[in-house]
Amino acid sequence: MLTYLTPRKLALYAGILFCFFMLESPIIMWANQIEPMLFGMPFFFLWNLFWWFALTALFLVAYLTNWGSPTKRPTAQ
C-alpha cells in the first residue's frame, strides 16, 4: 500500500517523527530535571537543545536529498 515510501523517504520521516516524539511526547517529563547540569545548563534545557539541533540537521539532510523523492527525470519535460 505504501509503495511510494522509498527507503530514504522512510528513514527521513521516521527520523523526523522520532525527534518530535523526544521533544513533545510525555517522555519529556523524564528529561524534566535540573541535574545533571551539563555545559552550565540544566539537563532539561540541554535535552531540548539537543533534539532541536538533531531535527534541524535532519531538515537540512531532507533538503539536500529532495525529501527522499527522486529528482525529476529529464524526459519529464
Add this chain to the structure above:
Amino acid sequence: MTGSLLIITAFMVIPLLVGVLSARQSQETSEDFFVQGRAMGSIAVFFTVAATWWSAFAFLGSNATFYTSGPVYLTALAWNLLFGFMYYWIGKRVWFLGKRFNYLTPSDLIGDFYNSEALRITVAAITLIFTVPYLQIQLTGGAYLIEVASGGLIPFWLAALLFYFIIIIYVWIGGIRAIAWTDVIYGALLFFGMMYAGYYISSHVGGPAALFSQLQQTSPDHLTLPGPNGNMGYPMWFSLFAITAIGAFMGPQIWLRMYSVKSGKLFNLMPFLLGLAAFAYVGSVLSGYSGVLLEPNVGNPDQILPIMLMNYAPYLLASLIMAAGAAAAMSTANSQIHAVSTVVTMDIYKRYINREASQARIVYIGRLSLVGFSLAAYIMALTVPGVLVTIGIAALAGTAQLIIPTIGAITWKKAHPSAALAGLWGGIACVLLMTFGPLSAPLGFHAGIWGLLLNAVLFIGLSYVLHRRDTSVVERFTQARYDYDAEYHPERLPAYSQPATSNVNYQ
C-alpha cells in the same frame, strides 16, 4: 533621550521609504497587491514568513513566560520546527493548487474544493474574527516598547496610533511587496535583538552558566515543568506546541505567503531555515531568567524585557533592541492587516457585493479595508486588557481549526463538505465554550486541542458516511494532485489506482 527618539524616528521612516521604493515595481492588479504576482523570491519569502510568524508574542511573550511560568515556552523550539515542516508539506501543496486555480485566500481553496458557499463564508469568518485579537496583541506589544523606549514621552495611545499610521501608509502604497521588503529589515533586527538582549542582560548576573546556577539556588522551580506557579505542566507544553504552530500557520497572512512564492523548490528548504532561526529563543531564556534574579517584582510581565533594558543597558542600545521588538510586532501586524483586507475584499466584496469589480476597484477596496481593520485593532488595544500570550493562544486556537479541512482538501478525495462544516463548527464551539463559556478544558490541555480533536473526529467520521455527488470537482482536484506528484513526487504515481490523464509523461 534624543538618541532614542532618533532611533524611533528612523524605525518609523525607513519602512515608509521602503514602501515608496517597492511601489515603483507595483502593478495595479489584485494579484500584484495581494500576492506579488506569485513571484516572490527566496530571500524575501524567508524573511517575510519568519518575521510574520515571529511576533510580539515571541519577542515579549517569551520573556514574560520564562519570567513568570518557568521553562514551558521552551517548547517553542519544537513548534518552530513543526511550523517549518507544515510550510513544506502543506504549504507546497497549497501553493501548487493556488497557482493552478488562482487562489488568493484560504476560503478560495477550501470553498473551491468542497464546493460549498457555507464553508467559504465560515472560513472567511474564522480568519477575520480570530485574526483581529492576534493583531491587537501586536499593537499592544509594539506600543509598550515605543512608550518605554521614549521614556514615556510618547504615551501608549500615541505610540499605537503612530505604529498603525505607518503601517497603513506603506501597505497602502506597496501591498505585499512593501511588506516583504520591510520584513527583510524587521526580520534581521528581530533576531539580532532577541539574541543580543539575552546575551547582554545575562552578563549582569555573570553569564549564562552563573545565571542557571543562581536560579538553581534561589528559584529551582523556574527550571523545570510545571514552573513556579505549578500550572504549566506537560498538557500545556504540548498544547502550546500544537496550537501555536498550527494556529499561526493557518492564519491568512501565512496563506498569502504560500500563494506568493515563485518556485516550489523554496518550500523544501524552509523547514531547515525556520528551525535554525528558533535558536534566537535562547536569548529569551537568558533575558526572562535574568529578570527573575534582577527584577523579581515587575507587575506586568510583558514589560519585563523593556524594563530590564532600561535599567541595565546603555540607553541607546536599549532603544535599539526595543526597536527590534517593535519590529517583531510591526512585521506581524502589517502582514495581518494586509491579509484580513485581502479576505474582506476577495471573499466578501468581490464574491458577494460586486462580482464585476475592476482590478483598480478591488485594490481600492483592499486599501480601505486596511484602514477599517487597523482602526478595530487600535480600539481593541486601548480598551481590551490582557496578557499577550493568553490572548494570542485563544486567537490561535480558532484559526488552528482550519487545518483539518485544509489537509482534507489537499490529500483526500472522500473529504465531504458537510463533514468539513460540521467539524469546523464543532471545533470552534468547543474552543469558545472552553475558553469563554461554562466548560473547562479536561486534563489541563488547552481548549484548542479539544477543538481539534472534535473537529477531526467529526470530519473523518462524516466523510466516511457521506458521499460526494459533485464528481467533476473531485476529479479536478484529483488531477491537480496527480500533476503535483508527477512534478515533485514521481514515486507516488503508482498509488493512483486509475491515473488521471496528464500532460506530464512519467509512465
